[in-house]
């Protein structure tokens with residue numbers, strides 16, 4: 346038996362980059378959290394403390410900030426591809442670079458009914474995400490873009506049932522034909538090729554997801570997720586795979602009987618934990634899988 350170094354990667358996690366565009370009176374803001382992770386020939390650093398092949402994580406961070414100015418942040422997907430490509434292309438012993446990005450959305454403050462030029466409030470909705478993996482060089486170059494969001498909290502007050510489930514001796518759950526269905530959705534979708542606009546693709550995919558959640562009569566969260574994924578793949582040719590992680594945010598009918606009060610699906614206890622956690626992938630069956638590390642989250646944030 347001998348002890349060897351296994352898979353490894355390193356980078357700078359969670360550089361908080363805020364880019365203001367201030368060339369005109371009406372400013373624009375992009376507020377992101379960037380993580381870079383490099384894979385390559387770094388055995389020397391681990392085995393002997395030889396740093397000669399280590400591009401410091403500090404340099405990776407500096408590049409993230411410098412590129413925010415020099416290349417701009419038109420979309421997190423574009424920015425991530427530029428940064429990831431740069432890291433692989435400039436350092437010869439790097440095999441692949443992964444750039445994970447979260448974007449925090451800001452909404453203009455309204456003053457006298459008009460949008461203010463340079464003041465925003467943070468939007469409390471979902472956090473947009475992107476994970477870009479760049480591998481290889483020249484004709485072996487492969488770039489995988491996975492866009493998505495996390496923490497999109499959705500609730501429908503009817504149109505959801507859960508019946509006919511398998512029953513074992515410990516099953517006490519009552520079937521229901523009318524329940525609240527709620528989740529805090531994480532969704533990630535993989536592109537092959539680039540859409541004409543990353544910005545409008547994001548808005549359009551999110552719209553398909555939320556409208557499918559609303560309109561599908563749900564027999565289970567599993568079925569709703571599959572239908573949401575199918576709708577996205579049917580609508581967007583450049584998306585080949587979508588992955589979901591959906592906590593089932595249980596809303597239990599509160600027992601008002603002790604007070605002689607009828608509860609006709611009107612008062613619920615929003616339970617915090619435990620929660621069901623449903624995860625599913627919906628994909629085209631004729632598309633080559635992404636490189637393994639493309640789905641392999643670095644920070645656990647996306």
Ligand SMILES: O=c1[nH]c(=O)c2[nH]c(=O)[nH]c2[nH]1
Pocket residue numbers: 507518564565566567593621
């Ligand atoms: O949509 C659901 N899927 C389940 O697998 C499940 N299990 C459970 O207890 N409630 C639900 N709801």
